[in-house]
Amino acid sequence: MTLSLAFSPCPNDTFVFHALAHGLVEGAPPVEVTYADVDVTNTAAERGEFDLVKVSYAALPWLLDSYDLLPCGGALGRGCGPLVLAAGPTADLTGQTVAVPGDRTTAYLLFRLWSARRPPARIEVVPFHEIMPGVAEGRFGAGLVIHEARFTYPRYGLTALADLGEWWEGETGLPIPLGAILAKKGSVDPVAAAGWVRESVRAAWRDPAASRAYVLEHAQEMEPDVVRRHIDLYVNQFTENLGEEGHAAVRTLLDRAAAAGLVPAGG
Structure with missing residues (x-):
């Protein structure tokens, strides 16, 4: 049996899944990997396309059936939230067009919660x-960015109007839940799958050099220093185990979003 596995080409995902993708996890079946941005995997998972898939926590209410x-x-943490960027210093988004990376991403859900009192025009x-x-070119009044953009946005002459991770932590005291790993019901045993994924995480930590070439191959021209900082930020204790604090962060996000009418209740 070969399992279909989908995750992004970002360094945190390729680092985490290197061992599993290369048949280095004892007892795990072979996997066929698809690389896609999370906005793509969110909608593909809704169609049931993959056995194991990385999605946004914001998409869970549509997927947990x-x-x-x-x-x-997955990806949770502190100091790693999405940024709202602009070419100037103003924080007033009224009447602005804001570019976002996907309409069911956690970044966009956080943005909607944060901007409820000052929503943009478009x-x-x-x-x-x-x-x-x-x-930077003025096509959008502001942009919502994630991942390595935290380290590279000054190159575009942009200003961070808000760090939604800092906002979230200040509001809740909890880490920010970004990306989740799901196992398709009836296709793969979730307990076994969790064991394979956790061992892949631990293998990455035991020998970081083993995945270096694979990570850089998919890193979309990121400099090695940015790749390292990216991994250090997004691969952490919650990647190995969500734990009580991680689960509380997920519940809080989805409960607040449901109360605001942004996602279905009970996700």
């Missing part, structure tokens, strides 16, 4: 790599 949430392999879903250049 068909998938089980694994307690490992939202445009834009491929992630086009957001910062588009803001």
Whole structure:
């Protein structure tokens, strides 16, 4: 049996899944890997396309009838939230067009919670790599960015209007839940899958050099220092085990979003 596995080409995901993707996890079946941005995997998972898949926590209310949430392999943390960027110093988004990386991403859900009292005039879903250049060129009034953009946005002459991770932590005291790993019901045993994923995480930590070439191959021209900082930020204790604090962060996010009418209740 070969399992289909989908995750992003970002360094945190390739680092985490290197061992599993290369048949280095004892007892795990072979996997066929698809690399796709999370906005793509969110909608693909809704169609049931993959056995194991990385999605946004914000997409869980639409997916948990068909998938089980694994307690490992995902992305949660502190100091790693999405940023709202602009070409100038103003924090007033009224009347602005804001570019976002996907309409069911955790980043966009956090943005909607944060901007409820000052919503922009228009939202445009834009491929992630086009957001910062588009803001710098004036095509968008602001942009919502994630991942390595935390380290590179000054190169575009942009200003961070808000760090939604800092906002979330200040509001809740909890880490920010970004990306989740799901196992398709009836296709893969979630307990076994969690064991394979957790061992892949631990293998990455035991020998970081083993995955270096694989990570850099998919890192979309990121400099090695940015890759290292990216992994250090997004691969942490919650990647190995969500634990009580991680589960509390997920419940709080989805409960607040449901109370605001942004996601279905009971996700």
